[in-house]
Amino acid sequence: MLDALDKGLLKAVADLEDIPEGAYNIRKNGRLLSRATSANINIESNEEGTGIMVTIAPGTVKESVHIPVILSQAGLYDVVYNTFIVGAASDVTIIAGCGIHCGGPAPEGHEGIHEFRVGKGARVKYIEKHYATGPGSGKRTLNPTTKVFLAENAQAEMELTQIGGVDDANRLNEATLGPGSMLLITERVMTDGDQKAVSRNEIVLAGDNSRSNMVSRSVIKGNSRQNFYATMVARAKCFGHIECDAIIMDNGANETIPALKAEHPDAELSHEASIGKIAGDQLTKLMSLGLTYEETVNRIIQGFLR
Amino acid sequence: MLELKDLYFSVTETDGTNGGRKRDIIDGLNFTFEPGKFYAITGPNGSGKTTLAKLIMGINPVSAGAIRFKGRDITGLTITERAKAGIAYSFQQPARFKGITFRDLLSMATGIEEEAKLLDLLRRVGICSLSFLDKAVDAKLSGGEIKKIELATTIARNPKLAIYDEPDTGIDLWTIGPMVNLLKREQTEHRTTTIVISHNRAFLKAADVVLMVNRGKFAYVGNLDGALPMLTDLSICNFKPCREGEEDARCFR
Ligand SMILES: Nc1ncnc2c1ncn2[C@@H]1O[C@H](COP(=O)(O)OP(=O)(O)OP(=O)(O)O)[C@@H](O)[C@H]1O
Numbered sequence: 080m081l082d083a084l085d086k087g088l089l090k091a092v093a094d095l096e097d098i099p100e101g102a103y104n105i106r107k108n109g110r111l112l113s114r115a116t117s118a119n120i121n122i123e124s125n126e127e128g129t130g131i132m133v134t135i136a137p138g139t140v141k142e143s144v145h146i147p148v149i150l151s152q153a154g155l156y157d158v159v160y161n162t163f164i165v166g167a168a169s170d171v172t173i174i175a176g177c178g179i180h181c182g183g184p185a186p187e188g189h190e191g192i193h194e195f196r197v198g199k200g201a202r203v204k205y206i207e208k209h210y211a212t213g214p215g216s217g218k219r220t221l222n223p224t225t226k227v228f229l230a231e232n233a234q235a236e237m238e239l240t241q242i243g244g245v246d247d248a249n250r251l252n253e254a255t256l257g258p259g260s261m262l263l264i265t266e267r268v269m270t271d272g273d274q275k276a277v278s279r280n281e282i283v284l285a286g287d288n289s290r291s292n293m294v295s296r297s298v299i300k301g302n303s304r305q306n307f308y309a310t311m312v313a314r315a316k317c318f319g320h321i322e323c324d325a326i327i328m329d330n331g332a333n334e335t336i337p338a339l340k341a342e343h344p345d346a347e348l349s350h351e352a353s354i355g356k357i358a359g360d361q362l363t364k365l366m367s368l369g370l371t372y373e374e375t376v377n378r379i380i381q382g383f384l385r
Numbered sequence: 386m387l388e389l390k391d392l393y394f395s396v397t398e399t400d401g402t403n404g405g406r407k408r409d410i411i412d413g414l415n416f417t418f419e420p421g422k423f424y425a426i427t428g429p430n431g432s433g434k435t436t437l438a439k440l441i442m443g444i445n446p447v448s449a450g451a452i453r454f455k456g457r458d459i460t461g462l463t464i465t466e467r468a469k470a471g472i473a474y475s476f477q478q479p480a481r482f483k484g485i486t487f488r489d490l491l492s493m494a495t496g497i498e499e500e501a502k503l504l505d506l507l508r509r510v511g512i513c514s515l516s517f518l519d520k521a522v523d524a525k526l527s528g529g530e531i532k533k534i535e536l537a538t539t540i541a542r543n544p545k546l547a548i549y550d551e552p553d554t555g556i557d558l559w560t561i562g563p564m565v566n567l568l569k570r571e572q573t574e575h576r577t578t579t580i581v582i583s584h585n586r587a588f589l590k591a592a593d594v595v596l597m598v599n600r601g602k603f604a605y606v607g608n609l610d611g612a613l614p615m616l617t618d619l620s621i622c623n624f625k626p627c628r629e630g631e632e633d634a635r636c637f638r
């Protein structure tokens with residue numbers, strides 16, 4: 080059912096060698112390829128037919144859902160709207176990702192909107208990888224959106240990665256945090272050539288004692304460009320931090336704008352931002368361990384994006 | 386084993402009253418380090434010790450003169466080539482990374498990935514806590530911790546020539562003695578030619594030869610006893626109270 084190309088893409092975006100265990104939904108070229116549900120995790124197409132609804136029963140622990148999307152059809156622009164209802168007190172991992180293989184001059188793209196409704200005291204880990212490959216010259220576009228709503232004491236940890244080959248990306252993350260909830264986002268984006276990526280993030284700390292930490296790591300090679308915008312809005316006694324680092328190589332360009340808005344006197348918000356080349360002392364240290372310049376740069380970038 | 390021949394490192398001063406003037410930070414050094422010996426280099430702050438070490442490692446470019454290592458002229462070699470030739474350097478101010486652990490550095494230094502061998506290495510450098518291996522070498526490490534890691538990565542290279550730049554800064558009182566012993570043991574067991582830059586008498590005592598650098602020159606070469614009068618001579622120290630009318634008065638406040 081999966082050909083070699085599909086398997087390669089699946090491996091890259093979902094770390095899957097084959098059809099996964101547990102609940103999953105694999106979408107290929109805009110259509111459902113295969114799906115499995117489990118006793119606690121239900122997946123069905125939504126009413127509008129625009130995507131899927133994943134419902135995780137309250138109290139479900141140590142289960143995972145894989146929902147990879149693979150694209151290898153020239154000229155296709157696939158749009159999906161997926162909703163995840165994470166039941167109270169559950170603890171689950173959701174692995175999403177989109178792999179594009181572009182074989183010709185026609186553009187290919189995917190736009191995935193993922194909405195998470197995380198119930199009271201639930202914990203969810205969301206891992207999303209985006210990757211494009213193939214010999215074709217067609218433009219590969221990936222525009223992911225996440226919308227997160229955290230109920231009281233819910234926790235979400237999100238790892239969002241764009242590993243390479245994506246020509247154009249418009250990334251959007253929105254989150255609203257309820258009382259006592261916590262959101263950790265780590266976004267890693269690497270661009271090269273003439274690629275462009277824009278990441279917009281809007282995190283609203285609405286509940287008392289909510290906490291959020293957003294970490295962004297960008298590597299900008301060739302003539303590529305990345306813009307990063309993050310806003311944290313505090314509407315309650317809360318804690319929020321934004322940390323964004325960009326490494327520029329070659330002729331890359333970057334714009335980083337973290338913004339903090341306090342609408343409550345007990346808000347504690349902070350940010351750190353840095354843009355620059357790889358630090359000279361890091362380069363000399365690794366070369367003095369016997370690595371060549373190229374090996375050194377690779378190791379530093381690998382670590383930075385880890 | 387290591388020869389410095391008329392070695393200079395010169396810069397053009399960009400600030401202060403000397404702005405635009407050339408300054409020889411390393412000022413015509415000639416010296417031969419013998420194989421397998423233990424050298425301590427000391428001297429006032431800013432006298433050129435780190436600059437010399439970085440010239441030997443290839444981090445600073447040589448302005449004039451030559452460096453020979455085991456009979457071969459290495460003046461034009463890159464850092465990587467010198468590392469592969471058997472020179473290792475522990476930085477005075479070690480680099481901090483993002484996402485690189487102590488384990489990663491040790492693997493890069495040795496090519497070893499196997500846990501058991503890495504643990505042997507930890508034991509050799511006197512680090513008993515195994516959890517240390519997965520510590521990120523980042524801004525969160527304490528000053529002493531990063532110096533221990535720095536030292537370990539140098540020993541892990543099994544260098545023929547090891548240069549330690551103030552390995553004891555930030556190291557607690559309980560660790561300095563064992564650290565001196567460790568470097569002595571490396572010297573005797575592996576015949577490592579050892580150069581320690583230090584202000585600490587424990588290292589000066591351990592050395593076969595003490596070299597004192599002042600203003601880019603060796604002001605003294607010999608045993609520690611002979612160096613003692615100079616170590617108490619305040620005219621060498623550049624941290625002096627300002628006297629009225631002094632031409633080149635420098636205030637360190
Ligand atoms: N690349 C450079 N350009 C200009 N000045 C330099 C450069 N490198 C070193 N210096 C200057 O040369 C002098 C010697 O520096 P160096 O770091 O070698 O001193 P040191 O003897 O190691 O001192 P310390 O005991 O404080 O470590 C200092 O005044 C320093 O500012």
Ligand SMILES: [Mg+2]
Binds near residue numbers: 434435477550
């Ligand atoms: Mg120094």
